[in-house]
Amino acid sequence: MKNIDIESHRLSFRRLSNNYVSEDYVSWLNDVEVNMFLETRGNYNLKKLSLYVERLYKNEAFFWAIIRKDNGKHIGNIKIDPIDFKTSTGEYGILIGDKGSWGQGFAKESTIRILDFCFNDLKLSKITLGLIEENIKAFKLYKKIGFQIDEIKSAGIYNNKFCNSLRMSLNVKSYRK
Secondary structure, eight states: OOOOOEEOSSEEEEEOOGGGOOHHHHHHHHOTTTSTTOSSOSOOOHHHHHHHHHHHHHTTOEEEEEEETTTOOEEEEEEEEEEETTTTEEEEEEEEOOGGGTTSSHHHHHHHHHHHIIIIISOOSEEEEEEETTOHHHHHHHHHHTOEEEEEEEEEEETTEEEEEEEEEEEGGGOOO
């Protein structure tokens, strides 16, 4: 199945392409508050970001720009990549980069809509993700949806503090919206 555009109540999910590469997007990735729990940790420019987006686009990754319907603004990205169709599993990731859109439930709405797509349309049976344990808001959201901790390991220093990395997974049978 090819990547398709998807809708939720307040959001549109459009296949991420270089059309969405912008100074705003670069600024999210270089903002220490936004990238605090990301592996990339900044150091982006338009060219580097464009090459990254182009590579995922060519590989037909399930990678979407999150667009607010009320104002048409690109506020973040969400992806399921890689996907292993032999084992029916996929790796989840999300970034709400627009700080003005934080705290409004867009991460939850995005996560639920993309999980629905994964389980119902792609017929995946399991979604996995990784996060830093200090990312409390994300952890609470994932637990509420039904993700379980599979592994805890040392991750290093985040926000000047030693942290652990969590591997979590959600089985289609334990998914709750």
